[in-house]
Amino acid sequence: MKDSLIIGGKTITNRLFVGTGKFENKKIIKNVLDESKAEVVTVALRRIDMESKKENILDYIPKHCILMTNTSGARNAKEAIRIARLARAAGCGNWIKIEVISDNKYLFPDNYETLKATEVLSKEGFVVFPYVNPDLIISRQLEKSGAAAVMPLGSPIGTNRGLRTKEIVRIIVKELTIPVIVDAGIGKPSEAAECMELGCGAVLVNTAIATADNPVGMAEAFSKAVEAGRIAYLSGLAISLDRARASSPLTGFLRSNES
């Protein structure tokens, strides 16, 4: 079955996107990306040191990967826009994940500022991936503003609590024409599969892989789960009923009249 995700003119086969924060060393990032065959990788510009010969995180990212720089640390649209422009100027390409956090306690994204940054950066030719608190209205506005996808959180970032926002994400998937990528909160491969079964375009995972005892093994597990969930979605899941079918139907008399 040929099934690819096309975003920003690129064709992506592996729908597991990988985040690079929180790893115990940079070499593991390379092993994770090699083994999981991930194609899209997000890196915070704040962590990239172009001037360092030994410490540049980009040296650990395989050449075939698409770099999605993120604006981690931005507190408002203005800072996110500035970081995006700096990233492009530094040679990090034009894929940008907008991450605007004005609440450091729970790390919830600021939807309003994220929308403002998306409007500006889309016009400037960036391929924009806004990270949001799941909300249909904002998602529609982001689509209208030129976002390449929307990235709702599954549960608060880093919590590994799974797809707690399922009911809302399901509606966003149904209503939008651009891909929906669940980003944040996915703790287990089964939860990543659940996102894909709903029809999400991809899943972005960082903490669950980076803090696993064996990050490389966990990345492989996630990659396979994402693939399985995608195939299930394309194959059309059987409808699950919440009750048994009554053996003495109440409307049976209507059919007996037909004979």
Added chain:
Amino acid sequence: MKVEAVVNKSFHDWFLQFKGLNIEIFFKDVTDKDITDVLSAKEKSIEQFLTLLSPIAEKYLEDMAQTANKLTVQNFGKTIHLYTPIYISNYCVNNCIYCGFNLNSKIKRKKLTLEEVAEEAKFIGSTGLRHILVLTGESREETPLPYIKDCIKILKKKFTSISIEIYALKGREYEELIKIGVDGLTIYQEVYDKHIYDQVHLSGPKKDYLFRLEAPERALSKGMRCANIGALLGLNDWRKEVFMLGIHAKYLQDNFTDAEISISIPRIRKNASRFEPVCDVTDINVAQIVVALRIFLPRVGITLSTRESPEFRENLIPLGITRISAGSTTVVGGHTIYEGGGKSPEQFEILDERGVNEIKVMLESKGYQPVLKDWVSL
């Protein structure tokens, strides 16, 4: 314990509600079950934080450490941020009885020239560090704000994040520094007990308790990205001080939601003042402090300086530390100018003298990624 919400109040006005709290009596009522209840609670209340600081909680140090370790990895990953201090001057008009730079110390005074600042910056930059902390004593005459600004402009060329640990400033002065690229403020209240504060700060502008206490609020309200607060352990009963420190951090986190808040818990070290700590703070106590703070405030950074020994620092890291200094010197010009020559005196004694590379190797061997750069100059 009923706690009022923080609404349009300064930290000082908000913490007045705890004035009647008798911590000794509170600790008498803490039971073993209280401790285990705290560890299984989802959100930790202020009362529960105090419970974790109780003498009886020491029995549960291992359980607390396990919880603290999980919270730290979940929130910060397996990473430790590195920075180093640069002392630009030791002139000081304050008489703080515990400090090696106090005005009565018969030490050689030194202020870096801008050329010397550039030289130090070049050396520190070559270690790969991109975060620097600028320190001075308090002297508006020798090191006025324009001088500090000139130094920062030079450092800006080499570093992506600049924090200051200088005398308390007015709000508009913080604003000026933010404009030229300062993103972090480090300022320790030293001691939260007002009476003791008055006794150990004999004279000078630092004697103004409230002006210092409210400095983080002034800076954050002007848009400072990060604030690191601290209490100098050894001046008062550490349980009382750490309680105040923890609720101060909580106050800042609740009021300035977009700021990154960090905490330091320095113990008094030997220095030219020859001051002896009034209260004992053991290694076990420090471990309890770190885990209690981490459990109460899972998103707050905890900074550990080179005042502690290499071995102790390494062992504390998994308990909740997120930021450590490396290649430190508390000597003015200590990175380059006085190397091998006649040294100017230290502010306090350093126990961990390892350079940046050694610290990096140590962190990697312990399963932590050293983070040398974590901000961009906007």
